[in-house]
Amino acid sequence: MKTIYITRRETFNAAHKLWREEWSEEKNWEVFGKCSNKNWHGHNFSIYVTVKGIPSEETGFVINLKELSLILKKEVVEPLDHKNLNLDVPFLQGILASTENIAIQIWDRIKDPISEAGGELVKIKLVETENNYVEYYGGKEPF
Amino acid sequence: MKTIYITRRETFNAAHKLWREEWSEEKNWEVFGKCSNKNWHGHNFSIYVTVKGIPSEETGFVINLKELSLILKKEVVEPLDHKNLNLDVPFLQGILASTENIAIQIWDRIKDPISEAGGELVKIKLVETENNYVEYYGGKEPF
Amino acid sequence: MKTIYITRRETFNAAHKLWREEWSEEKNWEVFGKCSNKNWHGHNFSIYVTVKGIPSEETGFVINLKELSLILKKEVVEPLDHKNLNLDVPFLQGILASTENIAIQIWDRIKDPISEAGGELVKIKLVETENNYVEYYGGKEPF
Amino acid sequence: MKTIYITRRETFNAAHKLWREEWSEEKNWEVFGKCSNKNWHGHNFSIYVTVKGIPSEETGFVINLKELSLILKKEVVEPLDHKNLNLDVPFLQGILASTENIAIQIWDRIKDPISEAGGELVKIKLVETENNYVEYYGGKEPF
Amino acid sequence: MKTIYITRRETFNAAHKLWREEWSEEKNWEVFGKCSNKNWHGHNFSIYVTVKGIPSEETGFVINLKELSLILKKEVVEPLDHKNLNLDVPFLQGILASTENIAIQIWDRIKDPISEAGGELVKIKLVETENNYVEYYGGKEPF
Amino acid sequence: MKTIYITRRETFNAAHKLWREEWSEEKNWEVFGKCSNKNWHGHNFSIYVTVKGIPSEETGFVINLKELSLILKKEVVEPLDHKNLNLDVPFLQGILASTENIAIQIWDRIKDPISEAGGELVKIKLVETENNYVEYYGGKEPF
Numbered sequence: 001m002k003t004i005y006i007t008r009r010e011t012f013n014a015a016h017k018l019w020r021e022e023w024s025e026e027k028n029w030e031v032f033g034k035c036s037n038k039n040w041h042g043h044n045f046s047i048y049v050t051v052k053g054i055p056s057e058e059t060g061f062v063i064n065l066k067e068l069s070l071i072l073k074k075e076v077v078e079p080l081d082h083k084n085l086n087l088d089v090p091f092l093q094g095i096l097a098s099t100e101n102i103a104i105q106i107w108d109r110i111k112d113p114i115s116e117a118g119g120e121l122v123k124i125k126l127v128e129t130e131n132n133y134v135e136y137y138g139g140k141e142p143f
Numbered sequence: 144m145k146t147i148y149i150t151r152r153e154t155f156n157a158a159h160k161l162w163r164e165e166w167s168e169e170k171n172w173e174v175f176g177k178c179s180n181k182n183w184h185g186h187n188f189s190i191y192v193t194v195k196g197i198p199s200e201e202t203g204f205v206i207n208l209k210e211l212s213l214i215l216k217k218e219v220v221e222p223l224d225h226k227n228l229n230l231d232v233p234f235l236q237g238i239l240a241s242t243e244n245i246a247i248q249i250w251d252r253i254k255d256p257i258s259e260a261g262g263e264l265v266k267i268k269l270v271e272t273e274n275n276y277v278e279y280y281g282g283k284e285p286f
Numbered sequence: 287m288k289t290i291y292i293t294r295r296e297t298f299n300a301a302h303k304l305w306r307e308e309w310s311e312e313k314n315w316e317v318f319g320k321c322s323n324k325n326w327h328g329h330n331f332s333i334y335v336t337v338k339g340i341p342s343e344e345t346g347f348v349i350n351l352k353e354l355s356l357i358l359k360k361e362v363v364e365p366l367d368h369k370n371l372n373l374d375v376p377f378l379q380g381i382l383a384s385t386e387n388i389a390i391q392i393w394d395r396i397k398d399p400i401s402e403a404g405g406e407l408v409k410i411k412l413v414e415t416e417n418n419y420v421e422y423y424g425g426k427e428p429f
Numbered sequence: 430m431k432t433i434y435i436t437r438r439e440t441f442n443a444a445h446k447l448w449r450e451e452w453s454e455e456k457n458w459e460v461f462g463k464c465s466n467k468n469w470h471g472h473n474f475s476i477y478v479t480v481k482g483i484p485s486e487e488t489g490f491v492i493n494l495k496e497l498s499l500i501l502k503k504e505v506v507e508p509l510d511h512k513n514l515n516l517d518v519p520f521l522q523g524i525l526a527s528t529e530n531i532a533i534q535i536w537d538r539i540k541d542p543i544s545e546a547g548g549e550l551v552k553i554k555l556v557e558t559e560n561n562y563v564e565y566y567g568g569k570e571p572f
Numbered sequence: 573m574k575t576i577y578i579t580r581r582e583t584f585n586a587a588h589k590l591w592r593e594e595w596s597e598e599k600n601w602e603v604f605g606k607c608s609n610k611n612w613h614g615h616n617f618s619i620y621v622t623v624k625g626i627p628s629e630e631t632g633f634v635i636n637l638k639e640l641s642l643i644l645k646k647e648v649v650e651p652l653d654h655k656n657l658n659l660d661v662p663f664l665q666g667i668l669a670s671t672e673n674i675a676i677q678i679w680d681r682i683k684d685p686i687s688e689a690g691g692e693l694v695k696i697k698l699v700e701t702e703n704n705y706v707e708y709y710g711g712k713e714p715f
Numbered sequence: 716m717k718t719i720y721i722t723r724r725e726t727f728n729a730a731h732k733l734w735r736e737e738w739s740e741e742k743n744w745e746v747f748g749k750c751s752n753k754n755w756h757g758h759n760f761s762i763y764v765t766v767k768g769i770p771s772e773e774t775g776f777v778i779n780l781k782e783l784s785l786i787l788k789k790e791v792v793e794p795l796d797h798k799n800l801n802l803d804v805p806f807l808q809g810i811l812a813s814t815e816n817i818a819i820q821i822w823d824r825i826k827d828p829i830s831e832a833g834g835e836l837v838k839i840k841l842v843e844t845e846n847n848y849v850e851y852y853g854g855k856e857p858f
Contacts, residue, residue, distance in 0.1 A: 205672055
């Protein structure tokens with residue numbers, strides 16, 4: 001079975017801070033450092049979404065990238081781009097806006113739409129800066 | 144056992160289109176969108192080839208990268224660079240030239256030469272644009 | 287006067303060949319090498335368009351990047367993306383499709399629309415591969 | 430005279446919005462689009478600072494990059510990194526936080542320290558995203 | 573269990589050569605090619621270190637990236653940056669300085685400190701040039 | 716006159732140190748810092764060479780990039796790649812191996828061959844790391 005992994009990149013530019021309301025500013029600083037700046041900071045995020053499948057004999061596609069891109073535009077880029085991740089995003093309410101947690105929430109949001117489009121979501125890579133990123137396999141541990 | 148994965152990148156610039164001869168131009172457009180432009184379009188492709196092995200005590204190498212590069216130059220770059228993937232490449236004849244299918248054909252072509260050079264091919268990553276790429280593990284599904 | 291230069295990048299993926307009809311295939315090969323492949327090859331092109339001006343006191347903008355992007359989408363990306371530069375592009379008809387000549391034609395096409403949007407086009411950079419690009423200043427020679 | 434231009438890159442991640450207090454939210458949206466989101470958004474900014482000079486016979490340097498980097502860390506990275514460009518930065522108070530205006534303010538801030546270190550600041554390039562950046566030559570217009 | 577993989581990049585610039593003392597210069601050239609130049613050559617190395625874990629409910633972190641970065645600065649960047657990998661690095665003494673071998677030694681050096689900081693080291697990627705890199709999973713073979 | 720600037724990139728990986736023989740190790744450290752490590756360090760250098768001219772009516776070329784690349788391979792890559800810039804390169808003997816000085820020496824070496832190939836060398840950009848590079852216009856000062 002000639003399983004292929006296909007990946008689509010989208011980008012969004014957003015503000016956030018790492019902050020626990022129940023902690024003092026000093027405690028937030030101690031744990032989160034400069035990421036706790038109370039007036040926010042921001043990033044150019046890149047998200048790489050990987051879908052697994054066997055290429056269709058008819059189209060040669062695992063999934064039509066136009067469809068995958070439309071899902072990502074609707075479920076990720078529109079709600080997150082040029083937004084404040086702590087304040088403006090319903091599906092991130094009440095969640096500490098670490099890159100780790102954002103990746104998990106995005107997974108939960110796009111898994112079903114991708115499935116309905118005939119693909120199997122297997123990995124998200126969320127890049128915050130050129131020096132750090134997270135990867136999430138839906139809880140699986142390939143290594 | 145200290146297994147290392149080593150990767151070599153090569154590049155090729157080629158034209159292709161996504162097109163089924165037995166379909167009308169309209170049907171091709173409906174399925175493949177702008178990729179079906181009948182006069183072709185093109186890309187700068189990058190291919191990353193990963194070989195697995197235990198570093199030799201004598202050389203510190205999993206595989207000599209000069210040898211690996213020579214195999215890739217002969218089997219991938221020469222036949223594909225500055226070519227039309229639908230028309231000019233014997234080993235892609237009759238195959239819908241999606242990135243997925245190209246990756247699979249390249250795998251079949253380089254697996255044995257790499258094996259003869261003492262390496263074990265375990266992954267191909269074929270990058271079409273900064274926004275999309277495919278990965279192929281020879282049919283294996285690591286995740 | 288606080289003149290700022292602002293640059294917008296757009297991308298397009300296209301096929302082309304370097305070819306003179308009045309020359310034999312051998313002569314074309316001799317001059318243009320692998321770029322003369324008669325069945326075309328292709329690239330992911332990036333175009334960087336630079337506009338000069340003094341930031342508006344009201345908006346802080348030299349030019350609204352949304353407007354600049356719309357001009358480039360209409361005048362460059364739509365006519366060139368997923369096209370054959372030799373066959374499909376009215377404003378490149380009869381022109382040898384070297385990166386140099388494409389850059390000059392794009393300049394002539396976008397200069398006036400940018401001017402009408404209140405900006406002054408001063409530079410185009412057209413990137414063909416990671417190893418080569420051309421720059422055009424509308425004929426000016428800053429160095 | 431063997432004049433060399435040497436460039437140092439630094440990065441900072443910050444939140445900002447494009448917003449005029451005296452305008453309604455609708456007017457801000459009309460002019461600034463998604464960049465006017467009232468709860469901010471953010472970017473990974475890169476700044477490239479170019480200094481001109483003749484390499485010292487003794488050191489081969491136009492300017493010692495350690496010194497240049499220290500100036501940029503003190504004058505740019507410390508005040509801007511992980512900050513809100515509208516709220517947290519004294520030297521940007523009262524200034525519309527467009528990339529153009531930020532570049533001009535940074536110039537005014539680093540020109541003299543670089544001069545005291547024996548260099549001549551001639552260019553700032555401030556990159557907001559992979560698709561847009563501004564350049565400032567202190568008001569000069571090389572092209 | 574929502575396992576996340578988080579990666580931190582650090583860089584170091586170093587000289588090395590591939591060379592066996594007990595071989596002649598000719599034999600070294602035959603096996604290692606230009607990498608055997610007896611007066612050394614060098615690279616800008618990038619190292620990507622991946623740590624696996626479940627994000628803390630309190631901090632949203634798998635591991636605090638400041639801590640991870642401090643470990644990498646102390647154990648990798650300080651001993652290797654602007655050094656000769658064959659001559660200057662105690663933990664590489666007597667080891668053929670191939671990228672493969674360097675990656676294995678770095679793993680052995682950072683595994684425990686990362687563990688003490690509460691993380692589980694699962695992957696190192698060591699990039700030597702834009703055309704080649706190695707990956708090491710501590711001997712595991714995920715594919 | 717439709718003057719175009721065309722740029723070709725080549726790369727070389729080399730060792731060097733910043734060091735004055737007549738200074739003590741302490742004095743070298745004081746001035747050159749970690750770049751003075753007596754056992755060398757190294758970099759992946761990229762060189763961008765820009766040639767100016769009017770595209771030929773016959774070929775559309777300012778200069779044939781194959782020819783330009785051959786000149787750069789012969790005059791820059793062969794003598795510098797996988798070499799020690801202080802010890803192995805005749806045309807750098809007796810010259811402090813700062814990026815500034817290397818750029819000037821490369822200019823003097825490639826200016827005439829490019830001129831004989833019908834092009835006019837106008838700029839060299841020599842990139843040492845992602846954080847620093849120098850540019851040289853043959854002594855001209857465009858800004």
